[in-house]
Amino acid sequence: MISSRQIKFINSLKSNKYRIKYNCFLAEGDNVINEFIKSKFIVREVFAIDVSKINCNYTESLSLKELKKITSFKNPANSLAVIEKKNIDFDIDKILNSKISLFLDDITDPGNFGTIIRTADWFGFSNIYTSKKSCDFYNPKVIQSSMGSASRVVVHKINLFDVLNEIKNKNIKCYGATVNGCSIKKFIADEQFALIFGNESHGINKQILEILDKNISVPSHNSSVESLNVSVAFGIILSEIR
Amino acid sequence: MISSRQIKFINSLKSNKYRIKYNCFLAEGDNVINEFIKSKFIVREVFAIDVSKINCNYTESLSLKELKKITSFKNPANSLAVIEKKNIDFDIDKILNSKISLFLDDITDPGNFGTIIRTADWFGFSNIYTSKKSCDFYNPKVIQSSMGSASRVVVHKINLFDVLNEIKNKNIKCYGATVNGCSIKKFIADEQFALIFGNESHGINKQILEILDKNISVPSHNSSVESLNVSVAFGIILSEIR
Numbered sequence: 001m002i003s004s005r006q007i008k009f010i011n012s013l014k015s016n017k018y019r020i021k022y023n024c025f026l027a028e029g030d031n032v033i034n035e036f037i038k039s040k041f042i043v044r045e046v047f048a049i050d051v052s053k054i055n056c057n058y059t060e061s062l063s064l065k066e067l068k069k070i071t072s073f074k075n076p077a078n079s080l081a082v083i084e085k086k087n088i089d090f091d092i093d094k095i096l097n098s099k100i101s102l103f104l105d106d107i108t109d110p111g112n113f114g115t116i117i118r119t120a121d122w123f124g125f126s127n128i129y130t131s132k133k134s135c136d137f138y139n140p141k142v143i144q145s146s147m148g149s150a151s152r153v154v155v156h157k158i159n160l161f162d163v164l165n166e167i168k169n170k171n172i173k174c175y176g177a178t179v180n181g182c183s184i185k186k187f188i189a190d191e192q193f194a195l196i197f198g199n200e201s202h203g204i205n206k207q208i209l210e211i212l213d214k215n216i217s218v219p220s221h222n223s224s225v226e227s228l229n230v231s232v233a234f235g236i237i238l239s240e241i242r
Numbered sequence: 243m244i245s246s247r248q249i250k251f252i253n254s255l256k257s258n259k260y261r262i263k264y265n266c267f268l269a270e271g272d273n274v275i276n277e278f279i280k281s282k283f284i285v286r287e288v289f290a291i292d293v294s295k296i297n298c299n300y301t302e303s304l305s306l307k308e309l310k311k312i313t314s315f316k317n318p319a320n321s322l323a324v325i326e327k328k329n330i331d332f333d334i335d336k337i338l339n340s341k342i343s344l345f346l347d348d349i350t351d352p353g354n355f356g357t358i359i360r361t362a363d364w365f366g367f368s369n370i371y372t373s374k375k376s377c378d379f380y381n382p383k384v385i386q387s388s389m390g391s392a393s394r395v396v397v398h399k400i401n402l403f404d405v406l407n408e409i410k411n412k413n414i415k416c417y418g419a420t421v422n423g424c425s426i427k428k429f430i431a432d433e434q435f436a437l438i439f440g441n442e443s444h445g446i447n448k449q450i451l452e453i454l455d456k457n458i459s460v461p462s463h464n465s466s467v468e469s470l471n472v473s474v475a476f477g478i479i480l481s482e483i484r
Contacts, residue, residue, distance in 0.1 A: 031468070111353060115471045115473075115474060118467070118470070118471060118474075119470060119471065119474050121464055121466070121467045122460075122462050122463065122464060122467045122469075122470050123462075123463050123464070124462075124463030124464045145471075147468070147469075147471075148467075148468070149467060152464075152466060218364075218481060220364050220365075220366075221364070221365050221366030221484060222363055222364060222365070222366045222394075224363070224394060225360070225363045225364045225390075225391060226273070226389070226390070227364075227389075228360070228361060228364050228477065229357045229360060229361065229387075229389075229473070229477075231357075231471070231473075231474055232357060232360075232361050232473060232474055232476075232477035233477075234474075235470065235471075235474035235475075235477055235478050236477050236478050236481040239460060239478040239481070239482070240481070242463060
């Protein structure tokens, strides 16, 4: 049984305003929730139709009818959890000590953002830096499409322009992923660099574009096609540079 | 002005049953619709708030309030069109005469499917072959996420097992994209081959797996991550083999 107070609280966490107020977010699906349980996140409450699928001894049982009252999705999976946000301290030294750092400039689609987190995790990156206007990392659809990788990859919301300028001053090269740059097949990377990916519709903001050292692209075989999906381009470029 | 008869007809096309009955489908967004207008598809009706953005002289004007009654999306773009389906004749010779052919085994997420069509188009592939149980090509979310590429790439729904057996008999190699195959970085492809991608959750069906010549994979840098998103894996593999 889930109380009406709990239902109200959980539904409030679908909006960023209340995720900030209560410092909590939602995760759904057995695999995703089990990854958060394994991680350093504090899982406050877990509800499941089949509690045996969740590796947590305080999982509360609920019915499908109840789950449908709190899910963020059309076809809810077996389970839903309330998880505490983690404090993230941004430290520029992490970038200065990394061979490759990944930046997102105003990514807005939560599905793309989650897929990017999952892909970064696959290629062994444990940090992503996003501009202030990017989609909220704790959006239920981001958590869902990251498929558990949101429990491992740390997402830092930063002032992108300032941070890029600062690392450029420390001789880290900044490369933008655009549709008309140097082919990634021919591209020779520096020892240490930052990779910047732009918004789904508008690409990288002009102010950022102007300070980049070079633009790189996935070569197209069809001039009729305007662009690749940003998460696909992200995957192709990461596969190429790793 | 849009009539209530038109509203009813358009909303019926959100379901596959009525797309079959009326042999029509929906497309939304100026860029997507303009690509269909340029193509060999017959665009029956177009509605737009700002008609000047659509390259079609019979575009009917409507209000945002009216568009919200017919859209398939939360945040509708400027325009919506009703388009006739095209007759697609499957001809195995097309596969036998292609260096590389692309197959999808029970892809179910319309966003992934549309992104795959867009990516195939980017890499110059004009045909995709899908199993009978795959998501309907004419689903509004497939059309939307293909970003106009659905007007160019031809999707053939086939009996996947039978067709793969037939092309294997003609000495075309069949390679499956799996999580535990030979690394695409080391993989040496045959002169002519077929690439098979599986379902988002279950991968390639067992019956199909058993007849494949080889499995190929995108190498991971993190053993904690179960898999890549299928449309990202599709992009990375296509980029590698092109």
